[in-house]
Amino acid sequence: MIRLHKPRIALFWQFFAKYFVLFLIPVIVAMTFTYFFVVRLIENDAKQRNDMMMSNNAEHTDAAFTALQTSMIHLLSDSNLKSFLPVVEGSPDSHQRNEWIHSLMDQLNKLENGDFISNAYLYFTKQDLVIDSETHNDKAYYFKYNYPIGEAEKAALFPHLTGKKTMFFTRPYTIGPNPLLPATAETAQTVLSTIMSYPFNSSDPEVYLVVDVSRDIMRDRISKKEDWVTGTAIMDSEAGVVVQSGAMEIGSAKAEKEKAVSSIPSRFNESWRYVSLVDLQTLLMPARMIRMLSLVFLGFFLVLGSAVSYYLSRKLYAPILEIKTGLATYREPDGTARREGNDFDVIKRFSKLIMSENDQLSRLVSGMVPMVQEHVITKLLLGEYRDAAALDACAREVDFVYDPTAVRTVLCIEFQYYSRVTEGQTETSKSFLLAELKESILKSFPGTTLWLCHTKPDILACVVHHEPASSLDPKAAAETVKLQLQPFASYYKATIGIGSTVRTIEQLPHSYEHAIAMLRYKGLHPEAELCGEERAKENRAPWDSFLSVQEVNRIFNLCKSRDHDTLLQSVFDLLDAGKDARAYEVKYLCSDVLNTWIRAAEDDRNDFSIAFYSRLFDMLNRCVTGDEIRQCFRDIHALMFRTTEPYDRGRQFAEILQYIHDHYAEELSIERFAQQMNMSVGHFSRTFKEEVGEKYVEYIAKVRMGKAKQYLLETDLKIDEIAEKVGYWGRNSFIPIFRKYEGITPAKYRTIYQR
Incomplete structure (x- = not known):
């Protein structure tokens, strides 16, 4: 009998515990992960294959129905049918009438050449006449012999031959064999019909085109040969089966436990869905084998770990005891006693090093978080998040906290740098100015949540959160921002567009677009402007953005008389008259003036190129204020009507x-x-x-x-x-x-x- 000392037993459990923690737990986790990963992989692969095949079948089937729809429209739009309708009640001996009937029969015959079309006929509502590809008869004779269907099928079909119909699909029904033919000539077949009326927009059509689609051919189209696919079907919006291939037990307790249902909507008919039933037991058979092998390996590693732990406990008991005894009298330089002899101190030192590096990395990441969050806000305002789930997933990744139902307003600040600033400032200095402005705006809203982001190089979006206890309205917020823009008035002209107030975060793109639209109503004054609904709706004197014929003739006369000073003064007079007009209106008028100048100047000289004219319009478009437009026209006037340069x-x-x-x-x-x-x-x-x-x-x-x-x-x-x-x-x-x-x-x- 083997005698185990208590310290050795304790050492055994220590080794086994370490073995269990360091080896068995990762093995168990890896096996569990592998099992679920394989199951998920198999399910996803099967789903992808199933969806791919279903999508392919759905695409081909929808394409076939789309082509059928096109053919039916072409047939009903054909001139033969239009010509036949006025004489449909004419004499049967009419040569022209018979020619049109045979022409329609030929067209129906071409329509029946489709892949899954079994029959097509024209049903005239106001006449006792039915025409198909082989014959034309009265309705009673046709549905008794040529198209024999039972009374139940007639009761289900004929009510649909009223009112406006456009690719209306009936329930499947059975067409029996022709009673006039031998019993072996043809057999009964199950079809579903699609109906289209003509005239197309009439509520009281004159004729219906009925096309029968073979249910057997459609079943072959949607069927799948995979052993893990139990069955496929096309189902309508009322959960009725249109076409079915294989066994389908959707809705039963057995199906919910052992089957998986995959569904793809039809692009052709919104009420249809392509459905397939997957046998999970067959699908997950490899996963069950993996689970059994995992359990076998786990038992093997348990036995192996126990044996190794027992061997090491016996082998290392004496040296460990000797080390502990030796360390009992050891003293550190600071006088403390070292009681345990293991690798803990080494691990501790390395842990401190890792923690120090992790702290440095955390500070680096923390510095980048605001930039990433600003990027998320930019994408949110530009409408790149399609739904709340996508935004929530992205927000969790960057630690971006937000209230989905908070009341917010977007303010768009447009910067238009003056030409003198553009020449003297670098992009770096402009970035410093914008950073200073951002900091100033954030400090001006204490206790209020504020988001800032650049949606465009010249647009700073400011999302103001209206707290329940705060009385801050959008206009007051815009006024606060306007005060922060005053120290920067020497660098650029700023315009604040006030967006609409929204109550959900999904509506923020609408508020942003509204704020951008409000920027259109800015003027040409150098100070910062607020543009909101009040500015857009204010009553102003009408402003004509284009020159009148009299003004155009006056400019041409001034150019011919070389009275260039009066020509320039006339532009200044127009600018004085439009000092309260919108910036875009004045720009339109100035562009019209410049275009007239160019046409007038070309009569005297033709040494200007298209590039020169383009540069003139660029100079005008870069103007921000009325003073800049005046200076721009002075420069253009000097270029187009200048005299010879001074000699010295x-x-x-x-x-x-x-x-x-x-x-x-x-x-x-x-x-x-x-x-x-x-x-x-x-x-x-x-x-x-x-x-x-x-x-x-x-x-x-x-x-x-x-x-x-x-x-x-x-x-x-x-x-x-x-x-x-x-x-x-x-x-x-x-x-x-x-x-x-x-x-x-x-x-x-x-x-x-x-x-």
């Missing part, structure tokens, strides 16, 4: 360069110098580069950078003060440009070179 151009540019060196801290607008030299902005820019050798913007930047370096090395001024002294609005616009030309920041430049 070099002296003029020398004076401009001297002015730049003397007034580098001021706003040096290129429009000012261009107007001074009677040039357009583009023409002045190209001439400046030819004369000076550098672009206008780069020359000014280098002059300012030279003065900035002098201030950095010779004074103790702060970076913000130096930025203002050299002509920049603040450090956010000064630092990126300094880094662009010097390669380092101003602070680092001062640290390196100042002594």
Whole structure:
């Protein structure tokens, strides 16, 4: 008899517990996962194959019915039928009438050549006449001998031959053999009929086209040869079976336990669905084998683990006891005793290292979460989430918390940078300005949930949540945002579009689209504007966005008389008259004026190209305010009606360069110098580069950078003060440009070179 000491038993259970935790549990989990994964894989694969085959069958069947519908429409729209209807009650001996009847019979014969069409006939409602591909008879004779159906079938069919019908499908019914033919000539067949009336939109049609579809052929079309497919069928909206292949026991307790139902809607008939019944027992047979093998392997690993644990407990008992005894008297440098000799300390040290790395990674991910959440809000506003489930799944992935039924309003802030800012600002500096604006807007709504995101490069969307206890309405929120835009009025013209207030998160795209639509009603004033329903509905004097014939003739007369100054003044008069008009209305009128100028100027000179005209329209479209439009027309006027350039151009540019060196801290607008030299902005820019050798913007930047370096090395001024002294609005616009030309920041430049 084997005698086990208590410490050895304890060691055995320790080894076995570790074996169980470190090996058996992962094995059990892996087996369980494998089992369910295989089951799911088999089910999904079977479902995909089943759906693919069903979709293929449904597609072919629907295509066949669509083709049948087209053929029926063509037949009913044919001129022969239209010509026959007026003479349908004519004499049977009429040669023309008989020709039309035979023509209709030929068309019916062509229709019957379809894959699953067994018969087709024309049923005339107001005459005792039925025509099929082989004969034409009165109704009583036709349905007794040519198309023999029982009284129950007649009671089910004839009520459908009234009223407007368009591809109406009857219930399946049986057509018996012709009583006049031998018994072996033909057998009874089950069909379902589709009915179409003519005239198509009439509630009292004159004729019905009835086409019989063979139920046996349709059964062959939808049948599947897979052993795990019990049966297939086409079912209507009332759960009635139209066509069935195989055994179908949908709805029984046995079917719900052992079968799986797959259903695909028909694209041709909305009341039809293609249904298949899958035998789960046959389908999951490989999974049952995997489960049995898993249990066998689990038992094997239990026995193996017990044997290994017993062997190790006997083998390692003495060394472990010796190690514990030796560590009992061991002292750490700090005086503490080390009682246990295992790998715990090593694992602990590594755990601390992993926790430290995980903490760094968490901080990195936390910094990216707001950007990802802003991307989710952008997609939400643009309507890219089709339903609430897709949004909820995405929100859980990025830890985006939202109330689906909160009351919200979308405000769209449109930024239109002035031309002088566009030339002097980089994309980086613009990003700093927008980041500063976002921070300012968020601080202005304490205690209110606010979402901000960029839906377009020039659109900042602001989603305001109306808390139940708050009295903040959309207009008040827009006014608050407008106050935060005032410090940035020197950079761009801002317009706030006020969207509709919605009560569910799925309606936010509608509020966003409404806010975007409101931006259309902005004006040409330089200050920030609010555009909402009140602005859209306000009563204004009518504004004609196009020149009258008299104005056009006046412009042509001024051009012919070379009274160019009056020509320019007339544009200013139009702008003064439309100072309260919408921006788009004024732009339309200005485009019409420019187009008239071009046509008038072409009478005197033809040295302008299409590219030149396109550039003029681009200059006009970039204008944001009424003052910019005025300056734009001055530039265009100088380009189109300018006189010869002054002779001493070099002296003029020398004076401009001297002015730049003397007034580098001021706003040096290129429009000012261009107007001074009677040039357009583009023409002045190209001439400046030819004369000076550098672009206008780069020359000014280098002059300012030279003065900035002098201030950095010779004074103790702060970076913000130096930025203002050299002509920049603040450090956010000064630092990126300094880094662009010097390669380092101003602070680092001062640290390196100042002594």
